[in-house]
Amino acid sequence: MGNSTGLIVPRALLGEIGLSVGAVMDLQVKDGKLVASPVVSPARAGWANAAEAVAEDTQEAAAWRAFPNEDDSALTW
Template identity: 55%
Template sequence: MRTSLRKMGNSTGMIVPRSILGAIGATTGAAMDLRVEDGKLIVTPAERVARDGWAEAAAGLAATGEELEWLGLGVADDAKLTW
């Protein structure tokens, strides 16, 4: 299969057919790792890191106000603590 490089703003991009994305298990918007080996561009789906999605989850939680519920909870033996 052949595709062309295209100007995209100040960068250059490439349209990747859906069948190729499916073959490597990627979807539109997926993070990809790029490297060059022997003059060839190698593109692979990026591995997830431990904190992927945390920022979005925290923003969603903040929007609901649920993160404040813990403030009313006490800790066992609070009275014995010195600050």
């Protein structure tokens, strides 16, 4: 981005810390050394936004309502 450069890390080193190609890393300078740490996102990150998108009343959602399951009438919501 902007005035940045890339860093090539051997795949074997990534594997040693449980990462794969394309993993997001946090870079910091500590005591004159460049320290790279994996960025770990919280479990279920983004699920709330995805659920909101699914719940939106779209034309596609309306079409799916035309295909009920056999026992839908017995369900209590």
